[in-house]
Amino acid sequence: MGMTDTEHEQHDKLNSIIYKLNEENSGNIVLIGDIMLDCYIHGYANNLNSRAPVPVLRETHREEDVGAAAHVARGLESMGYHGKIFGIVGDDKAGSKIIQYLEDEHVETSGIAIIEGRTTTVKTRMLASRESLIQGEQLLLRWDVEGDEAIPEPALEAIYDQAIANLSDVNCVILSDYGQGVIYDQGVERITKHAKDNSIPIIADPKLTGLHRTHEVDWIIFQSRGFDLMKRRIGESDDRLAAESLIKSYGWKHLVVLAGENGVTIFSKDQETVHAPCTLSQLRQIIGLIDAAVVAIAVSISSGFDVSDTALLTNAACECILGAEATDSFSLSKEDLIHRVDEIAWNLQVSKR
Template sequence: MSDLARHIDTLSRANVLCLGDVMLDRFVYGSVDRVSPEAPIPVLRIQHELLKLGGAGNVAANLVALDSKCRFISVVGDDAVGNQLRGILNSEQIGDDTVVVEPGRQTTAKTRFIAGQQQLLRADRETVAAIAVADEVLAQVRRELTGVQAVILSDYGKGVLTDDLVMAVIAAARQAGRTVVVDPKGRDYRRYRGADIVTPNRKELMEATGLPARTDEEVIAAARHLIATCGIGAVVATRSEQGMSVVTAADAVHLPAEAREVFDVSGAGDTVVATLTAALSVGIDLVDSARLANLAAGIVVGKVGTAVVRSAELLAGLHEQEWRHGEEKVANRDTAAERAERWRLRGKRVGFTNGCFDLLHPGHISLLKQARAACDVLVVGLNSDDSVKRLKGESRPVQNETARATVLASLGCVDLVVVFGEDTPETLIRALRPDVLVKGADYTIATVVGADFVQSYGGKVVLAELVQGQSTTNTIKRMKS
């Protein structure tokens, strides 16, 4: 595991070219409390919408989330959806300078309507016609090849990866000595001849070979059939709850599934191909690269919608076996915000409180228990060492932030701990958007940081009763005397 942890640190050196079908994933969230009088269908009261990169765009987003560099090439139309996608590519620090615009082409968009945790409907606008700008795309690929270490072909069957373009890109990449990894589509993998690796899921593997792929032995046989008949170097097959299989002509390794809970499998294949290729591009061997990709897949399926996995999450995942009840309950701000959103989609009330929690005492425990009683899941914001020092003086904290976070995470009433470096938790509260904000009764609602913000969207502020005579400062004084 320590070797894998060191590998994660090297992912920031990866530089990958990603070519494929980009699309806009639109998520429309709301609530349903009545049936339409016009037809026997639910009426969705829309609350908010979320736009994300889909298809090959999600592969690029996953590469950037791993701190890798990505040169992204795709084709969009000169329409509103295409313009939205280009804007998101820029805001996600991927860039749109290598995206080719084809006049008159309809850019693919998938809109999902969701009430609570139930998807009601998906509506697609798309074209699957072959692109008319393949020569321009190929020229763009050839310009970028010298600056990258590997190439991903993300094939969603929407017309960007034509047979001739795939063949030409693989040939150019091989001539340049670049690794080619394909997330495939369709039944005929001969079009990917010359690729180093393909990453089908179990269903795709069965469809491409006409062979069963339920047991380990069947997966190996089907994968080696592809290798022998399609001129592919290796197969990394994702198998849902059965994990992942890495198969070459000579060897096979089966990796168990890493998911702790599955909420949404949307885009999991994108995360796998991004993590696998980033690792391969910096010289990590195929099996260890697949281990990282398998770990990333286990993390991303526990998230909502089209999502990404960050390097910090991979590290936390690696530490989980050793720190199962501590490390997984300590997260950074972005990860905590994603978990809070997932909890809310499941109908949970998210609570928040914060403090230094140096030398945990009965007053702290009382506050945390009262906070947990006011919500379904409790997130605790913990002042960093530097923040405590600024607030309490140079002699504090007595315990460093790692020790304080570990103690808090071991409590049954605490569901998540987030360390923040600012003097106040205002930024963290705005990221989490808690339903319930809890502070001690030595505050008033008017003086609670973040109270106005939480109340602005209907959240609740709770003042917890204090346990008299309990203070870390007084405890330290008694110890010194």
């Protein structure tokens, strides 16, 4: 049995995406957001503590990686784009590591302000497996270190001054909000106005408590859990009707829902809803999922993809993360993304033979 016309069209689209990704990409992208360090401690949890009902982790090794907006910046660099990142770190060891790790991968760090006396956010995940069993790791505990002091207003203003000064000749602007204070009302209002005045698309990865800052952005991203919460808030159970209501209320152009095993759906202001189903048989983890989606959408904008192609590429990017077995695969790379799109196209063709 051969492919249907719709499947042929999707197969052709996937091959076209691969061709475009293999081209020499270039262009500037302004990225503003919270920056943190991710730490992963791996080990075995074979026993419970004798004095409390908690697992004992026997550490085997640990890794560190940049997180949040820095994670996105590295993904953009891997795709061949120049991600100009603007954010803050503290004048501590973690902050120095973040800057060094980014510079090692040729990500420009001149837009990162170092704040004296501030604690750089570090998120440590303890990942454990049973030594006697052949199975993947599971998250045992997440341990956060972060300062609760407000970012000095002059530092915030300087970050946005720099970002606005870099808006000439950029493909898009990304706002990455992890609730650490870099994304704030006045700053977002300023950069949104400048981006709109220059017809520059804006991608927002918001906190649900910060949706008031997302008015008139072009692309807004939710995981399914956040979208479900918004549906309850507005009293609408139907996905399409809820999306239409939110798009109208906030003036968004596109609302992207990342639904894990249920794939990626893009609701649009002036276009039909587009869905790309997840093709993975097993989902392993979700760390870095939204960051990968942000990178994919930025690449789609830069490449001139339509909404349908954007859904396919974003879904493939999410599958790279959802299927990752090792922490070094939690970041999206160009090589992995091309391989995943090619695999989806191949599986579509083979399944219809």
